[in-house]
Amino acid sequence: MISLLLSIPLLGSLLLLPVSSENKQTMRGIALFTSLINLAISILLWIQFDGNTVQYQFVTNIAEELGATSLTFNVGVDSLSIYFVLLTTFITPICILSNWEDINVNFKYYLISFLVLETLQIGLFVSLHLQIFYVFFESVLIPLFLIIGIWGSGLARIRASFMLFLYTLFGSLWMLLAILVIAYNYGSTDLQFIQWAGEISLESQKWLWLAFFISFAFKTPMFPVHIWLNWAHTSAPLGGSIILAAVILKLATYGFLRILLPIFPDATQFYSPLVQTLAIITLVYASLPTLRQTDLKGIVALSSVCHLAVVILGLFSNSLVGIEGSILLSIAHGFVSPALFLCVGGILYHRFHTRTINYFRGMALVMPLFTIMFFLFTLFNMGVPLSLNFLGEFLSLSGIFQKNPIIGILGATGIFFSACYSIWMYNRILYGAYSKYLPVTSDISRREFMILFTLLIPTLALGIYPNIILNTLHLSVTALLYQL
Template sequence: MITLLLLIPIIGSLFLVPIKELDSTQVRELVEESEKLKNENRKRLMKQIALITSIVNLIVAIILWIQFDPSTTQYQFVEEYTGLSLYKQVENIEISLPYIHFYVGIDGISIYFVLLTAFITPVCILSNWEDITTKLKYYLISFLILETLQIAVFVVLDLLVFYVFFESVLIPLFLIIGIWGAGIPRIRASFMLFLYTLLGSLWMLLAIMVIYNHYGSTDMQLISLKEIALDSQKWLWLAFFISFAFKTPLFPFHIWLNFAHTSAPLGGSIILAGVILKLATYGYLRILISILPDATNYFSPLVQTIAIISLIYASLATIRQTDIKGVVAYSSVAHMAVVVLGLFSNNIQGIQGAILLSLAHGFVSPALFILVGGVLYHRYHTRTVNYYRGMVLTMPIFTIMFFLFTLFNMGTPLSANFIGEFLSLAGVFQRNPVIAALGATGIFFSACYSIWLYNRIAYGSHSKYIPVTYDISRREFMLLLPLLIATLVLGIFPNIILDTIALSVSTLLYNI
């Protein structure tokens, strides 16, 4: 079942390869109107194939979730490929390559990150349904391959294979931002994303090599049973933490995030905020807390201090932003800092809250990007806050949706963000009330920049710099509606997730 989940996007991308696509220069050179129509039909077919593929993968992920048994701590749907055998026909000699160890499985933690990935990918494809006109085939293939790589990160049970997929997501992201991003800065942004995060992850590769040298294996389950000395754990923990801090991102490793978000196409911003930032969250759970529990307990005060600095710094930086996508990007740093606080709280409330907040951020932040980076930018082609004012007069439905997701971003009751932040801070309070009090300032700061942005865009007299235009389209509304429903359902019924992950989180705490 997991293999099917990984292969469906690849198979869908193969259907796109033989379709011939004409670029805009060729289309202009064509005289006959029928040829232009054929090119449009090709593009429509490619988009439909990509969308159907992502929806089929989402259905498979939902079936996986329905069949999942939350009453056990064992990995489920386990599949293992231990080697690749080649045959030499002349001498009838079998050559085995045993180092190829593809070992996958799902537990109570990884199942929801897989669901989130499968849920966000169709949203990404639909978000740029009309915007991407050049090299459309390669744009869609990049997203389908990216979906497979992201799901693989959440299901692999081998450290080396985890590193391979953890870094492989940078390749399609580099192409998506560099080719289809906005403006000249997109080249710089794509290189910053690639080089910054690749540099940080080299420390993880070194740690994996050390583990393999000492224990002769990179199997996560096997290594978690080993007794690693505290001094060794400390060095390994620092190497992994630096790698994950770049992806979270935490201060001062966050520099690439704002450039990547502001330069990426809408689909790239959605996948960055919705899933890519969650790779580090999963890494903290699967490696630092599970395999290196003593070092995790030792370094928890350090991590909490860094998270508080990231939270306050990012919140103050968000208030100063003039780019509407920059506001949402920096707010992501603040919310992920609260997630880190919960992860290292050393109790079940904090870790459960961190997982729930991480998933809620995966719904709300993409919705805000659709509103400010999609709806507004598509109509007015500017992201400068000062140009917008009085949108409630001409776009009332947009204003209502923007208001709801602004409330969710602030962590108001009846939203999944509220439950996640409350549990995370409650868990931190049990460990250190001072850190919890400082972390709670994020609620105040998020209210400041969220209300300021909403009030600036929605109310006042209509801006003279922007013309009157139409409200959100049916496609844009259907993009926002599933994100709205998911956030409300998890905010009203959080036990849908909390009951499923309780046993897996308890096992993590037992290790600590």
């Protein structure tokens, strides 16, 4: 079944190639249908998934299925990866629908880029080998580079695409060196084999841990290597911003869970104070410029850095509550941040062709339905109760507070900063006299409403009943803590 998840988007890409560039409706239909099939398969995978074991499930050797019996390319899922796979297949159709009408140049290849990107993301989450993990970790940069550089907006899109590519490529080189060292010493890069083969000395763990951490810090991103994110978001097309916030930023989160915590437990304990300090600096350093940001997409982009800093605090709290909270917050951010990007970088930008906040005022007078949806997602972004964001932030901060109250209190300032810039943005856009710089416009369309409603339902449903996720996480996270 996992092989289907990997192959169906590629098959959809092949079906798009012979379609005439003039026939946009057919191209849209093929891409959307392909992504929805993959979503259905991932839901079926989740239904059949057994959350009462820590073992990998649906393990398949892709190389053997392709006839390469001398190679090994094992894939599988466990409780730590299944929800990231679901998030990827859920967000991809939304990316396709978000740019349904406004891409006019090489639209076919735009859709192909997203389908290929879906395969690469799923491949990373299901990979059971370090070298394959690295290949997928790096490969996602290629379609992202094209999406931002070709279909992005503004004169800075070329610079933004190169910053994304070069920043994260440089960071990932350290991971490659660490993988080569592991392969040389163990003769294998199989994650299960390395995890149980034997204890790595503390000195070796420290160096290998640092190499992996640098790579993940660039992708998270953390201070001081987070500069590329704001450029990438503000220059990317709407679909690019959505996939970047929802899934790409979670690749590092998954890397922490899959590699650093289980394989280098002693080094993780040793470096936890350093990571917690960097996370606090990142949170404050990203929050303050957000209060002065004038680009609407820039506000949402920098808020993502703040939320991911809280995720890092939860991951490195070395507690069951904190790690589970960080996973919940990662998933919640994958719903709420795309919705906010759709509001400011899609609905408002497509109508007024500007994202400068100084031009906006009084949108509630002409867009009442948009006002309601934007209000709800602004509240979710602040982490109010009944939302999955609230549970994720509360559990993450509770976990770190149990271990280090000072770091927990400093981390909680993120809630205050989030309320400041979220309320300011919402109030500035929607209330007051209608802006003299903007023409009168219509409310959100049916397509835009359905996308926002699709993102609203899981945020509320999982916020009210999070045990849908937590019941399957307890065993895997407990096993992770046992190793720590």
